[in-house]
Amino acid sequence: MEQYEIVVVGGGMVGAALALGLATQGRSVAVIEKFTPKPFEQAQPMDLRVSAISHRSVDLLHSLDAWGAIQDTRVCPYARLETWEADNCRIRFNAGELALPQLGYIVENRMIQLGLWAQFARFDNLKVIEGDGVEGLELDPNDSSITLESGRVLKAHLVVGADGANSRVRQAAGIGITAWDYRQECMLINVETELPQQDITWQWFTPSGPRSFLPLCGNQGSLVWYDAPKRIRQLKNMNPAQLESEIATYFPAELGKVKVLQHGSFPLTRVMLKAIISRAV
The missing domain is CATH 3.30.9.10 (D-Amino Acid Oxidase, subunit A, domain 2)
Incomplete structure (x- = not known):
């Protein structure tokens, strides 16, 4: 059984950025992401999912030391x-x-994710669990338990659901939606x-x-x-x-x-x- 302060379920743009921010504060963090992002190659066609990134978003990515890695892939600035x-x-x-x-940048979502993931190795207090999904959650205000599909069990004081619209974490917590x-x-x-x-x-x-x-x-x-x-x-x-x-x-x-x-x-x-x-x- 592994113990962490915070477990972030979902390693997309939001989950990865949050995990990095927490790691810079010295928190003990684990990120669970079942689908590892495909590495970047210049010859790859553009992804369909892109985001418009404002100056404030760039400032955030700079603060996480990720913007340089993102710029090394593909970004398109726009001025109008x-x-x-x-x-x-x-x-x-x-x-x-x-x-x-410029007013901002258009960036493929995967490039942002990869730029954030490239910073994970800088932190000994941040653990990335790839290729494994959440099988079950037992939520407790003092110490929650996350069981993965592989049978691996993690304990955490706080669980963050960054796992999309059909979030398993949200459902386990009984949080309703409109x-x-x-x-x-x-x-x-x-x-x-x-x-x-x-x-x-x-x-x-x-x-x-x-x-x-x-x-x-x-x-x-x-x-x-x-x-x-x-x-x-x-x-x-x-x-x-x-x-x-x-x-x-x-x-x-x-x-x-x-x-x-x-x-x-x-x-x-x-x-x-x-x-x-x-x-x-």
Whole structure:
């Protein structure tokens, strides 16, 4: 049996950042992550899941000594941001007008995770348990017990659930949720753009749902298409040429011609916790 002050279940961006922050305070921490992030190689295609990182987020990653490792992979700074519903009424932000070098960065989620994980080895008080999932939890205000799928047992004064929307930790703690379905799905489409436009990100609100462009490294970008589930299913079943034609028709002309590289989709559901703490969680 292993004893820790804090066990973080989930080693994604949030769980990894929290674990590092706790380790810098001298806490005894274990991170449980069943799915080890795939190592970075420059030739890999861009991941579909990306995040817009603000200056404050960069400051946090700097404080954890992780930002340098993230920059060594793939990050795309952007200097302009636009959002609109009617084309003649756009809200525009420009880094130059704010005396900033950029407004933020678009970064693949895995690159952030890998940059954080690269710092784990610096701490003797931080243990990473990879490839093993949580089988059971016995929560106690004084000392909780976590049993892993391998049979390994961990004890902790505090358990943190950073294990996603269907959190095992949340369920074990009896924390309820309020959820509702937006009756929409989101399609992510990685494209190669004919026009260079890697310094801007934008979002256009249409009656059927928002459409967005997030710049990626090189002449690439991530298109985000929100629409009814039936429409998204139709788009997913198209071949690349058909999908490119739909993008040309239903995205702003300023996007220009694109080449579809890969795509995926997921339903949109909002989930809110009824509590964020409960019995040593």
